[in-house]
Amino acid sequence: MTVLKAGEIDRYVANPPADGGVILIFGPDTGLVSERAARLVKKASEGEDDPFNLIKIDAADISSDPDRLIDEVLTVPLFGGRRIVWVKDAGGKNLNPALEPVLKLEDWQTLVVLEAGDIKKGVGLRKLVESHKRAVALPCYADNDRGIDQLIDDETREAGLTITREARSALHSLLGGDRMASRGELKKLCLYALGKGRIESEDIEAIIGDASAFETSELIDAAASGNLGLLDHGLERLAEAGSKASVIANQALKHFQHLHRMRIDIDQGRNAQQVVDSQRPPIFFTRKASFAQQLRIWSLKDLERAMGILSEATRISRLNDPLGVPVLSEALLTLGRAARARNQRR
Numbered sequence: 001m002t003v004l005k006a007g008e009i010d011r012y013v014a015n016p017p018a019d020g021g022v023i024l025i026f027g028p029d030t031g032l033v034s035e036r037a038a039r040l041v042k043k044a045s046e047g048e049d050d051p052f053n054l055i056k057i058d059a060a061d062i063s064s065d066p067d068r069l070i071d072e073v074l075t076v077p078l079f080g081g082r083r084i085v086w087v088k089d090a091g092g093k094n095l096n097p098a099l100e101p102v103l104k105l106e107d108w109q110t111l112v113v114l115e116a117g118d119i120k121k122g123v124g125l126r127k128l129v130e131s132h133k134r135a136v137a138l139p140c141y142a143d144n145d146r147g148i149d150q151l152i153d154d155e156t157r158e159a160g161l162t163i164t165r166e167a168r169s170a171l172h173s174l175l176g177g178d179r180m181a182s183r184g185e186l187k188k189l190c191l192y193a194l195g196k197g198r199i200e201s202e203d204i205e206a207i208i209g210d211a212s213a214f215e216t217s218e219l220i221d222a223a224a225s226g227n228l229g230l231l232d233h234g235l236e237r238l239a240e241a242g243s244k245a246s247v248i249a250n251q252a253l254k255h256f257q258h259l260h261r262m263r264i265d266i267d268q269g270r271n272a273q274q275v276v277d278s279q280r281p282p283i284f285f286t287r288k289a290s291f292a293q294q295l296r297i298w299s300l301k302d303l304e305r306a307m308g309i310l311s312e313a314t315r316i317s318r319l320n321d322p323l324g325v326p327v328l329s330e331a332l333l334t335l336g337r338a339a340r341a342r343n344q345r346r
Contacts, residue, residue, distance in 0.1 A: 002136045009036070009138050016044040020073075020108040022099065024129040026091060026116040027140030028246065028318045031180025036140060037115040041086050044111055052078050055085045059093040066098035073102050073110040083110045091116030096128055103132050118318050142250050143182065148175050151182055156199065159190035163199040170204050170284035174217065178247055201284065220252045221287065223332040224259065224294040226340030235329045245324025246317040252332065253310040260303040262295055272296050297343050306335050 004012055013036050016023070025037045045054050055072050062069050072085045087095070095114070102112065119126040129135040143151060152171055156163050163171075175182040192207045193199045219234035221227075265275045272295040276288050283291055298306070313331040317324030 002133075003130055004136065004138050006139075006141075009140075012136070012138065013040045014043060016040050016111070020110050020112075020134070022103065022112045022114065022129060022132070022135040023138065024090075024114045024116060024125055024135065025138045025140060026114075026119050026126065028118040029140045029142045029179055030117055031178040031182070032140040032143070033115055033117070035179050035183070036138060037086070037113055041084060041113055044113075045082060045084055050079075050081065053081045053083050055083070057085065057087050059087055059090040059095060062087060062090075062095055062098045063093040066095075069095075069098040069112070070101045070105075073105075073108055073112060075110075084113065085110055086113045086115070088115050089117075090114040090125060091119055095125055099125065099128060103128070103135065140179075142247075143175070143179060145172060148172055148182070151175070151179070152186065155183065155186040155190055159194060161190055161193055161197065161199055164201065165280075165282055166201045166285060167199050167204055169279075169282045170201055174204075178244070181247075205286075216248050216251055217287065219248070219332070220255045221290045221294070223252070223336040224255065224298070224339055225290055226297065226336055226338075226343045228333075228336050228340060231332060231336045235332065244321075245328040246314060246321070249310060249314040249317050249324070249328045249331070252328075253307060253314055256303055256306045256310060259291075259294055259298060260300065260307065262291075263298060263300050263303055266295060267300060293343075294339070297339050302338065302342070306338075309334060 023040065025033050025040070027033055041054070057068070057072070069085070069087075072083075075083065077083050099112075099114075102108070114125060114129075116125060121127075126137060130137050148171070149168070152163065152168060152175075171186075175185065189199060189203060189207050193203050196203070219231065222231040222234055262275045262279070266272060272292040275295065276283055276291045309331050313327050316327045
């Protein structure tokens with residue numbers, strides 16, 4: 001059984017196995033799933049896009065014809081070289097009947113790459129892959145602070161740019177829900193700042209200022225501050241825009257986790273403004289006052305309850321996308337009402 005840990009995955013993608021096998025790339029960050037699958041296939045095929053050797057199949061085709069997969073695996077490349085079968089959208093289909101005969105083979109040279117969304121542990125493809133010696137599972141979760149820093153460094157280095165600490169801090173609050181979306185925003189930002197040499201906070205506001213990422217920060221701040229008027233307006237725009245609720249729920253959870261860490265410092269004797277000013281990377285200057293206010297409103301016990309509510313909203317919205325917006329809206333309204341009541345009492 002092989003399930004790679006976070007620190008092992010990028011090394012594995014850069015050096016995929018030279019023989020046959022099955023690789024399941026899955027997780028809630030669909031952008032990261034797609035990015036890693038594309039990088040692994042490119043490396044394994046050595047950049048060759050020969051249609052005889054690199055076979056791209058939609059999971060629906062495999063599901064309707066389970067024998068198709070083993071036929072592709074056993075096909076000998078016409079002109080030599082390595083054969084790769086890349087199956088897209090594998091998470092929503094029952095591919096076990098197609099994959100089981102492949103895993104029963106004594107030996108095979110074809111590399112099978114399965115690209116899927118979030119799959120629960122112990123069920124479906126994940127259960128089948130994780131229990132086999134020639135299969136590897138690569139989980140893809142939303143970028144943490146370290147992953148976001150690495151992404152920022154990669155894109156700014158490639159563009160020949162530097163970035164200020166305040167600008168980096170602002171990006172931390174805007175990125176991380178989806179790797180592909182995050183990289184797209186960074187590329188757009190780097191293109192805008194190309195002739196300047198350095199990315200400033202003003203560049204971020206100018207380029208991403210009217211994007212959903214900034215609206216998300218305002219939405220979360222409104223909930224945490226008890227600003228119900230702004231929160232209602234933000235939730236209306238969220239529903240109209242068709243935004244991905246699981247991404248926003250995860251960002252809200254990270255925000256309240258950050259508040260929880262800061263609140264511990266306050267309970268040890270520091271004042272809110274000192275704690276806000278001492279954060280590294282620094283909090284974006286336009287949000288400092290709001291952060292300080294939120295820290296005065298929320299106690300440790302209340303923050304723990306809030307994190308529980310947001311964790312559940314994140315889980316439900318990932319498992320059932322149509323329920324995402326109403327579940328997230330209810331969670332944020334609950335937190336907004338609690339914050340308002342505590343602020344008025346204070």
